[in-house]
Structures are given as C-alpha cells and as structure tokens.
Amino acid sequence: MTSDPIAALATARGTAALAVVRVSGDGAVGVADRCFGKPLDDVPSHTAHVGYFRHPKTEARLDQVVVTVFRAPHSSTGEDVVEITTHGGDLAPALVLDALLAAGARLAEPGEFTQRAFLNGKLDLTQAEAVADLIHASSRQAHRTALAHLRGDYARLLARLRDELLETAALTELELDFSDEDVAFADRGHLADLLARAETTLSDLLGSYRFGRLVRDGVRVAILGRPNAGKSTLLNRLVGYDRAIVSPIAGTTRDEVEAEAEVDGLRLVFVDTAGLRDTSDEIEAEGVRRAEARAETADVVTYVYDVSHGLSEEEHIRLESLRRGSAPVVLVANKRDLAPHAALPGDAFAVSASNPDDDGPARLAQHLASVASGQAGAAEAAQVVTNARHRQHLAAALDAVRRARVVLASGLSGDLLALDLRAALHELGAITGQVTSEDVLSAIFSRFCIGK
Ligand SMILES: Nc1nc2c(ncn2[C@@H]2O[C@H](COP(=O)(O)OP(=O)(O)OP(=O)(O)O)[C@@H](O)[C@H]2O)c(=O)[nH]1
Numbered sequence: 285m286t287s288d289p290i291a292a293l294a295t296a297r298g299t300a301a302l303a304v305v306r307v308s309g310d311g312a313v314g315v316a317d318r319c320f321g322k323p324l325d326d327v328p329s330h331t332a333h334v335g336y337f338r339h340p341k342t343e344a345r346l347d348q349v350v351v352t353v354f355r356a357p358h359s360s361t362g363e364d365v366v367e368i369t370t371h372g373g374d375l376a377p378a379l380v381l382d383a384l385l386a387a388g389a390r391l392a393e394p395g396e397f398t399q400r401a402f403l404n405g406k407l408d409l410t411q412a413e414a415v416a417d418l419i420h421a422s423s424r425q426a427h428r429t430a431l432a433h434l435r436g437d438y439a440r441l442l443a444r445l446r447d448e449l450l451e452t453a454a455l456t457e458l459e460l461d462f463s464d465e466d467v468a469f470a471d472r473g474h475l476a477d478l479l480a481r482a483e484t485t486l487s488d489l490l491g492s493y494r495f496g497r498l499v500r501d502g503v504r505v506a507i508l509g510r511p512n513a514g515k516s517t518l519l520n521r522l523v524g525y526d527r528a529i530v531s532p533i534a535g536t537t538r539d540e541v542e543a544e545a546e547v548d549g550l551r552l553v554f555v556d557t558a559g560l561r562d563t564s565d566e567i568e569a570e571g572v573r574r575a576e577a578r579a580e581t582a583d584v585v586t587y588v589y590d591v592s593h594g595l596s597e598e599e600h601i602r603l604e605s606l607r608r609g610s611a612p613v614v615l616v617a618n619k620r621d622l623a624p625h626a627a628l629p630g631d632a633f634a635v636s637a638s639n640p641d642d643d644g645p646a647r648l649a650q651h652l653a654s655v656a657s658g659q660a661g662a663a664e665a666a667q668v669v670t671n672a673r674h675r676q677h678l679a680a681a682l683d684a685v686r687r688a689r690v691v692l693a694s695g696l697s698g699d700l701l702a703l704d705l706r707a708a709l710h711e712l713g714a715i716t717g718q719v720t721s722e723d724v725l726s727a728i729f730s731r732f733c734i735g736k
C-alpha cells in the first residue's frame with residue numbers, strides 16, 4: 285500500500301469564489317510547508333492558517349490562501365492531509381497545484397483519495413461507492429439514497445445480516461468439529477429461523493434494485509401515439525420549456541427528442557417519439573421504428589391520443605400490445621378542450637396539453653413518478669440497492685442461503701450447510717470490501733473523478 289503524498293484539485297473548475305486543493309499522504313505537511321510563507325511542521329491538527337502560497341523553486345507568490353492541516357489518523361483519508369483553500373477561477377488553483385507537485389507531491393489518480401480512506405478503514409466499500417453516487421446524484425431521491433449509504437445505514441444493514449449468517453455458520457461448524465461424538469450444538473429450529481430471515485432481507489434488497497436503478501439513472505418515460513395527438517406539446521409542458529417542435533402538420537417529430545424534469549424527487553427522462561402510422565416516407569418510417577423500439581426499453585410508456593378523434597380500432601390493438609410489454613402503460617386523453625364531454629376509457633388521464641392553464645400535465649407528471657416508483661417498490665433509502673455490483677453479490681448470496689435452507693430442511697450433513705453459509709458470507713463480504721481483489725477495487729475507484 286502506497287502512502288506517498290498525492291495532490292489534486294478537489295473542487296470543480298471554472299469561475300467561483302473559492303477552490304480547494306488537497307494533499308494527502310506521508311509528508312503532506314512538509315510538501316505544503318515548502319510552498320507556504322509560514323512554517324507548518326509543528327502546527328496542531330485541525331488548524332487553519334492564512335498566508336501566501338509560493339512556488340518552491342521560483343518563490344513567486346501565487347495566491348493568498350487558507351491552509352488547513354489534518355494529521356493522521358484524524359483526517360478524511362486517515363493520512364496527513366492539507367487542504368489549501370485558494371481563490372477560485374482557473375488559474376489560482378492550478379498554480380497552487382503546480383507548486384505542490386514541484387514540492388514533491390504526485391498528481392492523484394481518479395478516486396485515489398477515497399481509495400486511501402477505504403484502505404485506512406475510514407469507509408467501507410459501500411460508503412466509498414456512495415461518495416461517487418453522491419457526486420453524480422442528479423435528483424433528490426438519488427441524493428437521499430447516496431447519503432443514507434454514505435452514512436453507513438446500508439453498510440450496517442448488511443453487517444447485521446452478515447452477523448446472523450456468521451452465527452449460523454459458527455454453530456454449524458462447531459457441530460462439524462464434534463461430529464464423531466454425534467452431538468448437535470445447533471438448535472436446528474433456530475438455524476432455520478435465522479436462514480428464513482436472511483432470505484427475506486436478501487430478497488427485499490434485491491427487489492429494491494429496480495427502484496434503485498430508477499433513482500440513480502432516472503425514469504425513462506416514452507411518449508407514444510398517433511401523429512398530431514399532441515405528444516410534443518405534452519413533452520414541452522412536462523418539462524416546462526419548448527424543447528420539441530410542435531406543428532399542426534402530422535409527422536412533425538421524426539428523431540427522438542429527450543428532455544428531463546425532476547418530479548417528486550425522481551428524475552424523469554421523457555422521450556418524445558415520431559407519431560405511429562404507416563408511412564411511405566423513409567425518414568418518418570425509421571422514426572416510427574425507433575418509437576416502437578423505445579416502448580420496449582422505457583420504464584413507463586405514455587400513450588397519447590386525441591379525444592376529439594377518439595381511440596381508433598388500430599390504436600386499441602396497439603394499446604393491447606403495449607400493455608403486454610414489461611413497462612406500465614399510462615393512457616393520456618389529450619385535447620380535452622376540443623371534446624370536454626366525450627366518454628373516456630376508465631384509466632385515461634385527461635389533459636389539454638396546449639392550454640397553459642391546464643394543470644393536467646403537472647398532475648400527469650406526478651402520476652408517472654408514482655407509477656414508476658410504485659412499480660419498482662419504493663423502499664427506505666438505506667435499503668435501496670443502486671449498484672449493479674452489489675446486486676450480483678446479493679443474488680449469489682440469496683442463492684447460497686436458499687441452498688442452505690434446502691440442506692437444513694432435508695436433514696443432510698452439516699458439511700453442505702457449512703459450505704453454503706460460507707459462500708453466502710463471502711458474497712456479502714465482497715459488497716462491503718471485507719473480501720475483494722485488486723481488480724475490483726481499481727474498477728470501483730476509477731469511476732471517481734480526480735481529486736475525490
Ligand atoms: N386544441 C388543442 N390542440 C392541441 C392540444 N395539444 C396539442 N395541440 C395541437 O395539435 C397539433 C399537433 O401537436 P404536436 O404536439 O406537434 O403533435 P405530435 O403528437 O407531436 O405530432 P407528431 O410529431 O406529428 O407525431 C398542434 O397544432 C398543437 O398545437 C390540446 O390540448 N388542445
């Protein structure tokens with residue numbers, strides 16, 4: 285494990301009042317000391333010092349800064365850390381970073397600060413991954429989930445599960461050690477209870493992944509319907525600005541048009557598509573093919589029709605086929621203003637997309653968010669699995685626990701039971717980082733940006 289001093293800009297580039305450059309590692313304080321007008325070597329931990337930063341070789345003054353010293357192990361990485369708060373903008377932080385590199389630090393790799401925090405036991409792997417999620421969070425739900433994971437709520441849930449399985453495994457192994465004497469230490473009923481509980485927890489966690497993915501990546505909502513139904517008008521209302529071209533000419537939209545809005549803490553990504561019809565126009569036909577394909581990959585499908593025309597036979601057939609797909613379908617009866625008394629199918633959502641005073645589109649957006657999260661089974665933030673790597677290990681752990689339950693129920697030898705329990709524990713350990721390979725670690729930390 286290396287602990288040479290690494291440095292990087294911790295804040296985003298661009299114009300801002302302040303920026304932060306960080307150094308971490310053995311000798312971090314010495315590196316900063318070589319660039320700072322006042323001696324830092326003996327200053328106590330957690331103290332801030334105002335002064336000028338200079339290039340160690342040229343002695344040129346670079347910026348007036350605040351230097352904060354955190355001494356190991358009481359720092360974010362567990363190593364000596366110096367944070368230099370510079371003025372913002374592109375130049376001051378870059379010059380300060382250059383000075384630190386000239387004074388003996390090396391530019392950090394992406395995620396290297398967090399990796400060191402993990403290796404020094406400041407964070408477990410789920411918390412380290414939550415740091416990356418928090419940085420990338422683009423909706424309140426994503427932020428809430430990442431924060432719960434960062435606080436360690438999720439890690440504690442997994443630790444509790446692991447402890448229970450460990451207890452089961454220990455009892456089983458104890459019994460194995462004394463198998464010659466034919467004694468049963470483990471109360472098999474108690475073991476069965478523990479395993480049943482573990483299975484429920486694991487399947488709940490796995491079940492939350494669909495919601496977790498929606499939280500992290502946003503909900504993809506496809507907007508489908510006949511030409512001129514008002515799909516693009518609706519898209520513009522849903523996102524609150526004129527994203528797509530609207531016209532009375534049927535066949536206006538050809539390429540997919542995407543736009544986003546945050547609704548009830550979820551990020552909804554609306555995809556407006558070409559109106560569905562048979563057409564000899566090659567470009568429009570390609571648009572129709574894409575619209576049909578979009579229906580299959582969307583998380584929610586909205587089917588928009590014009591109430592003043594009603595739903596045609598062809599549209600009924602199309603709706604039936606959409607409803608056989610995996611995504612829930614929301615039927616939207618648009619242009620309600622043109623036919624306020626027309627009978628609507630029971631599940632239709634009536635809107636007048638072109639009327640800015642109609643609150644139908646806003647209510648529709650909320651309905652879509654609740655359909656998406658209801659469909660996915662929204663759960664406590666701490667219990668939402670957002671990470672594909674975790675899902676893989678949880679699924680393997682669940683398989684192992686299920687096998688263990690079968691072995692236990694059939695009264696087979698404790699050897700097999702111990703084997704399955706060990707496999708489940710191994711999978712859980714892989715999630716939190718108790719068992720990991722170098723490859724996994726580098727794959728995880730390379731997702732970070734430099735300076736994190
Ligand atoms: N009266 C009324 N007109 C509407 C409403 N919504 C849309 N329109 C009009 O319907 C026409 C078609 O609207 P678009 O949003 O372009 O329809 P589209 O479904 O995107 O059509 P394509 O892109 O051709 O598939 C435009 O003239 C809109 O102004 C509505 O609620 N009431």
Ligand SMILES: [Mg+2]
Pocket residue numbers: 515516517528529530536537556557559
């Ligand atoms: Mg359109």
